[in-house]
Amino acid sequence: MRISELSRRSGVPVATIKFYLREGLIPKGEATSATQARYSEDHLRRLRLVRALTEVAGVPLARVRRLLDAVDDTGLGLHELLGTVQYTLSAGEAGEADGEAPQAERVEGLLAELDWRVSPFSPDRRALGRTLEAMDQLGFSPDPGLLARYAEVAHGAAELDVAGIDPDAPRERIVEYMAVCCTLMDRAFASLRRMAQEDASARKLHGRAYEAEERRGDAGAADAAGA
């Protein structure tokens, strides 16, 4: 296909495609004349991945390049490839890796209790430690039991995430799924969680009002609270 069709099918403007070509983020097409080139389905897949990483997940170009190297390195197993994706996506949040990781023992203890297989190099160990430290400073330190319950819920979400991976799909597509899943699915989940909080609050806190009204025998108010 020509660059115009590549643009149409990917939804990426021609100028952006040309920029990606110049930056070497997608390979050059097969030249058909001095000014034209032909592109394949491989180009389309790569283009979609680059767009998902840069525009959706907000990954800087230098890190996109490193990630593409991992996609091309077919010696790298799928689990290792996913690790590279995750660590690339988490690196920004985890902050500088210099110095001692905050709350490292607490994070270590939690992972041990959960019996999770997490690499000692996961940037999310540090990211979690930093967040726990911030919560401590505000006087909202979750106790280990509560943290473990949140972790179990998080594992439920992660199982759905990983179940969505088709190990036989092209590597670009798998990485694109992970990038989308780690960002857009996270965002969708945050919305769902806040709406679920509203529902849980309606049931728990409205419930309290409802019972209080019922005890007072005020049926009208009870109907209103339960509506």
Add this chain to the structure above:
Amino acid sequence: MRISELSRRSGVPVATIKFYLREGLIPKGEATSATQARYSEDHLRRLRLVRALTEVAGVPLARVRRLLDAVDDTGLGLHELLGTVQYTLSAGEAGEADGEAPQAERVEGLLAELDWRVSPFSPDRRALGRTLEAMDQLGFSPDPGLLARYAEVAHGAAELDVAGIDPDAPRERIVEYMAVCCTLMDRAFASLRRMAQEDASARKLHGRAYEAEERRGDAGAADAAGA
């Protein structure tokens, strides 16, 4: 207590406290001389809340003010107060409320299927619609069944969130908890989820390698993969 003690106990610098006082975000202390004032536990609580909202949750000052009005309006029930907190925190993400909400029918259908009590004015309806639209455009549209399973997991997290609310605590403290819970707990949850993905991937995808190695009768490699 004097402003210096207020600063020490809250961890907020004196200059920042003075700024909050000028902006009317915390009430003036009781004047003890022309240049000094005395502050109470109420001031400390209010100060902690303002800090959590501005520094942790990143809420703009104008919206902090509206939220404090809701805290002071004791005619507002707890469920309504929490709604105000959530909507204030979500407003940025949901984008402009002008025009038709994207994917409104799909979000409506999901909430109906889940039987969640969510106000028609929740900004997260719009936020979720926008995220689903973005996923569609990338060709990763979760089907209704999968979305409902994610929603159920999100409800599990929300139940833990709401269970942490102590209805008898001071209103400032409850709002502070919700703000912290909606931001720092979200961040902690994202870290937990990514580590859980690593664990789930290790079990699912390494498992595949493990079985493949075992079928080949290569016990050494199987041990290595399973380690």
